[in-house]
Amino acid sequence: MRDTCMLGPWLRRFLVDYIVTERRLARNTQKSYRDTFTLLLPFISAKIRKPADRLDVEDIAPTHVLQFLAHIEENRGCSVQTRNQRLTAIRSFARFVASRDPARLAWCAQIRAITTKKAAPQPITWMTRNEMEALLAVPDRRTPRGRAEYALLLFLYNTGARVSEATRLQVSDLQIGRHGDNHALVTLCGKGDKIRQCPLWPRTENALGELIQRRANGDPVFLSRHRKRYTRFGVYRLVERCAARVPTLAARSITPHVIRHTSACHLLQAGVDLNTIRAWLGHVSLETTNIYAEIDLEIKAKAMALCDAAASRPDRPWKEDKGVMAFLNAI
Template identity: 25%
Template sequence: MMSPAARDALQGWLDMSRALKGQSDNTIEAYGRDVAEFLTFMSLHLGGEAGIAALGRISVTDMRSWMAQMRSGGEVGPRSLARKLSAVKSFIRWLAEREGFDPTAVLSMRSPKFTRKLPRPLSAEHARDVIETAGQQSSAPWIGSRDMAVITLLYGCGLRISEALSLTGESLPLGEMLRIRGKGGKERLVPVIGAARAAVAEYAKLCPYPLDEGAPLFRGARGGPLSPRIVQKVVQQVRMQLGLPASATPHAMRHSFATHLLNAGGDLRTIQELLGHASLSTTQAYTAVDTARLLEIYRAAHPKA
């Protein structure tokens, strides 16, 4: 068990990360789990409560033991371990500055190497098919219109599903620009294409529930906020109906938005702004997708390949 002092320190670091770094609630929750897991391991590994003094004496050997424990059983892959190590380093760096100890043993640990997963977008034709087919899955016209509107926003504006479902009646009628609050509470403006404005307007006309300001724009069958799981189920049904791969998910519509913009000549900085990526390196993954597709075409078509 971690000591009360370590627990208080963890909470202090999480509060700081939320307030000063603008981290999202989901990110803060993941950080908390990762560091609490680390502190619990160190308590057992060091043979007692891992208090502040004990944390200041963590050695490279201790860190290797923790990483070996994480790898054992194969439940934690290199990507997840790299994320956990990043959280632990951030916490220990903050704690060392506050308590005045040397964090070198922790900060010197290298993250495991892993291959970054590339986004898997749909073709423009398949993206259109998903949108149109989604509108035909329900016998209730307003629900079909709702599903079509949500998925059109994901593809037409590059929204995350959480961003689309966080819209309220205040957004109606959609204009040419939409203010979105993304990860970490960061706001951005995204253009709204005509197809998205029309799809949302049609849904709003058919929806049997009042779409008041402050109330959720997208409603479930009983009038409550629409669950992301419902949207995922709709896309899953569409995927099976169209014979698309398992990678065809709601989030793939956002990937498709970015990839198709890049293919049409959009620059990375603009796409970064539209997607709300904090780092350009995240957006650069789409250039790898584009290059991979070019190589695929080249190898299939070139007589010497």
């Protein structure tokens, strides 16, 4: 009976059996949920003066959860989006426990009654074509390391791939060196193990072809300078380091996801329809891709404003137009 109260066994079943085996959620989701409880358990342990290993399920009380959410915002300086993400993990755990133990339905209802905060949407950051080309020009392609870094940056721009998709890429996922009118292709494994294919530009094909020479099909495509598979942190560090050397990007926060946004915006500006961009990026819903349409509308609005400002003015000022009142009364 005591085992059903202990928090530890429930967390193990939730993070290993439920998240991975039953739901088949992404590895990053599992890590995010794990990070939530890595922060939550010591916080509650300190509040009720009880070792984390001895915590019960119902020690995750609604009042403690609310205090924890306030703590990560006020003391840890996290954003509202991060606060809501942590709450999502806790609610998911409560729902999991209640589905296996109906006696805790009331506790689950109290946890799930905690509301998310409304957060202002984050502005989409992206780069112009000149800025993207300047970023690609940073690696020294006269060296093997520079050519590898250039290939990775170009691949992210070409495909709009997520970091996890790029780091998991294997040689067998590439179809390059095809003859005739067959384009080079890459097969990407995205969120929820969803598979999609993206065409590769000739320069991307050439850069990758040089990179994977003498490698087996099961080998990673992108290797760090230590000849090991790139990590998520390694890709972020590469992008940040290269962006710092571009004057127009040095003061901005440039991440691999900004390159993904850049790829989508450039496709839209080139006249590619939203549904094709959705498939290109691996979005499940078209609503996610619509954010890029809003960016394009802003560009069009600025262009319209410029055209309007350049329009010729009437020969006579408004006050001299004697027929304006008659015109308004006639409507």
